[in-house]
Amino acid sequence: MSEGADADAVEEPPKGWVRASLSDVASVRLGRQRSPKDHEGESMRPYMRAANVGWEGLQLDDVKHMNFSDEEAEKYRLHVGDIVLNEASGSPNEVGKPALWNGEIDNCCFQNTLIRVRCEAGEPRFFLHLLRFEAMRGSFGRSARGVGVRHLGAAALAQWPISLPPAPEQRRIADALEARLARVDKLVSALDRTRQRLAAIRRAILLDLVPDCDAWPADWEATTTAGAGEVELGRARHPDWHDGPEMHPYLRVANVFEDRIDTSDVMEMDFSGIFDRYRLEPGDILLNEGQSPHLVGRPAMYRGNPPNVAFTNSLLRFRASPNVLPEWALLVFRRHLHAGRFMREVRITTSIAHLSAKRLKSVEFPVPPLDQQKRLLALAERCFSTVDEAERRADRAATHIAVLRRALLADAFAGRLVPQDPADEPSEKLLKRVRAQREAAEAERKAARRAARKATAGKRKPPQGDANSAAPPPPRTPTDAAVTGEQTALFLEFSS
Template structure:
C-alpha cells in the first residue's frame, strides 16, 4: 500500500474527467461509411461488443452522439444505466460511428487509461449505485448528470498493471459468462423434463412396468363424461356493490398449478349464484381466454380463498367418481403444453378462446383408480427432483450474479494481479497529461484557419488582440509564453517521448513483458530506444 494506506503502491487517485475526453465530435465527409449504434445494441456484460448498422456519415452526423472504435459508451438514462448498459465499439466502418443521445461517450486519453479498465469501472456496483442515487429528472426520464461522471473518483493503476488487469478480467469474466450461459440452459431442460413426465403419465408409459409391461386398457371418452364443467359468471357493474359481496377468481389469478391470491377482487353473489359458482377443494380451473400458447392453463383450487367464486374467464372442471382431480390436472397440463388446447381454440386478434363446448368434447383417456394413484405418486416423485434442480439452479445463479461484481471490486482494490515495483507509477501518467494540457493551452485555439499566403519581403504579420510586451522589458519575443506548471526536467535533458496511441502502448507493453520473460533487454514504453 502507498503512504495513504488506501491504494496499492504505484496507484493514484484521479477523476474520470481527468483521463477521458467526454462526448468528442467527429469530422468526416458525408459519404463516409460509419456505424450506427442504438440503445438496444448496447449490452450489459463485460464482453458484449455493441452491434451496429452501417450508414453514411451524412445521415447520422447531426442529432446523435459521435464516437470511434475504442471509445467507451455508457448509457445515462434510467433504467438502462441501472442495468449496466455499456460497451466498447469495435471494427466500425472507417473507425467512426454515431448513436443514441442517451450515451455518454468517453474517449480514454492515450497512454493514461486502458479502455477495458474504464469499462470495468463503469460496471462496478459502487459506480452504478452512486450513479442511481445522483440521477436527476422526472420519473421515467431520470439521467446521470455529466458532473457526476467527470467528478467520479477513480483509482488508477500504473499502465502496465492496467494491461495485466484487463487481460485477467478478460479471461476470468469470459469463464463466468460461459458458465452462466451453460447454467441458463437448466430452466429449459427442467421444463422439457416436466413435459416429458406429463406425456408419459397420460399415455400410460410411466406405469407400463407397474402393469407388468402390458398395454393399458384405459377408458377413453369426452372430458365432459368424466366430470362436470361450467363457465363462471360474467362480471357486470350491477354486481360491483351491495349485499353478499364475495371474493372471486379470474384468469389473472390462475397460473399453471398455482393460484395467485395477491389480487383477489369481490363482487355480489347472491345465495343462488353462490351455490352455483362456489369453488370447492379439488376443482380444476382453466383459462378460457388466453394467449394461444397458454390456452387452458390449469390449476387446482385448494381452498386458497375462503368462499371464493369465479368469473366466465375461467372454466371449472369438477371430477366425477372415476377420475381423481390430480390425474385430471396432469392431463390438462399436458394438453396445454402439447398444443391440444391451442388446436381446439378459436383465435380472435391475439387472444384464443377455448369455449366450454369445445373443452368438454375433447377426448381423454382415464386409467383405473388404482393406476391413477400410482401415476400421481410417480409424477410427484419426479417433479420433486425437478424442484430440487430448480432450487440448485437458483442458488448457482445467485452465486454467478455475485462473481462479476466481486471480481471487479477486487480489480480496483489491486488484488486481482500482483504489483510490479518496476512499473512507472500512475502519478507520473497524471503529471504527464497535466503537462500536455498546459502545453496545449498555448496552441492555436480552434476556429477559422487563416489563409495560407506567402508574406512579401519586408511585411510583418498582422497581430490581433493585446500587443506583445516590449523587448526592452527583457522578454524574448521569439520564445512562446507557457501556461500552467512547467514539465519536470529530466536528468539526461531529453524531452518526454510519447507513444502515438493506446494501441501502441499496449503493443509495447506486451513486447516488454515478453522480453522480460525471456530475459532480454526491455523496450521503452514511451520511445523506440532500447534500454539495457
C-alpha cells in the same frame, strides 16, 4: 460524488492509485435523440440503442437506421474502444449495463437510450469491467431517477467516483479478469446445459403422462376445456378504479408463473359491487391470457394465498367441474404449454400474444376416471420431485457462481487481484497528462474559432475608398442617447 457509490467503493485505494471521477479520464456523452422525421433521409446510418446491449456484449441481429447529418455523425459516431451503457430501463438491475464497441459496423452511431464513455487514457477493457461491476451490483440502478423508467443520466455518470490504477496495472487487471471470468463463463455454460436437459426431462414427463389426443385410453373422456370446467376472463383495469370503497388485491400476468404464483408485488383496485364475480377460490387455475407467444397459457393454481384476491383480464381462470381434480387440470395445462398447443391458438396484437377465453374453451381436454387422475398425479409428483431437486441444486450453483463473479470483480477494483508494480507511472501523472492534453486541445479549438471569426469579419469589411460604402455615422448627441437607452457622460464645471 454520486449517491450510487456503495460503502465498499470508498475504501482506501492502493498505493499508486488515485481517486477520481469518470470524467477525469473519459468523455461521457448521451446519444442522439430519435425523431420520426429522421426515419428517412439522404444520410441513413446504423445506430446502437439499448436493445443492442446485453450482459454478454453487443447484440447486432437487429440494428436500426436513421438519418444523421455529417455534423451529427461526427458527433455521435462510435470509435473502437468506446463503451456504451444503457442510460435507462424499467428494471433498476438493467440500468448502466455496458458493452465494448470494437468497430463491428462501419460508421455506426448511437441513440439517446445509450451513454458513450470514451477513454482518453488507460485501458478501455478495464473501464468496461469496472462499469459492468457497478451495474451488476445495482449501484447505477440505485442512483437512477424516475418513476417506471429509471434514468442514470450522462451528468451523473460523468461524476461517478472511481479508484484509478496506473495504466499498466489497468491492463494487467483486465487480462487477469478476462482469464478468470472465462473459466466462470464455462461454469455458466455448463449450468445452462444442465437446465436445458432438466427442461427437456420435465417436458418428456408431461407428454408421457398426458399424451396426444389420438393416444388417449378408451376409458378417458375426450372433451374440451369448456366441457371440463368454467373459463372466465378477469376484470379490466382502469385509472378510475385505483381508489374506491371496496379495495381488494388482484393477481395479474406478472404474478403467474408455471406452477407458481409470485405474491411479492400484488396490486389493489376498487371492486365495488363485483368482487364476488372475480374472487378466486382455492383450486382455481390461472393462465396467462397475454404474454410472449411461447408463454401464453402459462398456468398456476391459486391455493388461497393471498386471501380474498381477484384477478385481471391479463389472466384467464379455469374452475374445474366435479369430475376433474384441479391438480389434474393444472397438469393438462402444463402439458399443453410445453407441447406448444396454446401457441396454435394465439392471436398477436402489438407484439403481445393473446389467448382468448373463447379459444381456450375449444382446446381439447382429457378427463380420465378420478382414480386414474389420482394415480397419474402421484406418479407426476414422484417424477417431478427428482427434477425439482436437481433444479434447486442448479439454482444454488448459479448463486455461488454469481458470488464468485462479484468477488473477482470486487478484488480487481480494490487492487487485490494482481500485484502492484512500483515501476508503474503513478495515476496522478496520468491524470495530469489528460488535463494537459485537454487544455492543449481546448486552446487549439479557441485559436481556430478566433481565426474563423477574423476571416469572416475580413470578408464583411468594405474596401477602403469604395464609393458605395456607408458613410460613418454622425456624432451622437445626448438626445440620441436617450432615445436608444445608452448612458452619456455629462461634463460639469463647478465654480469654487
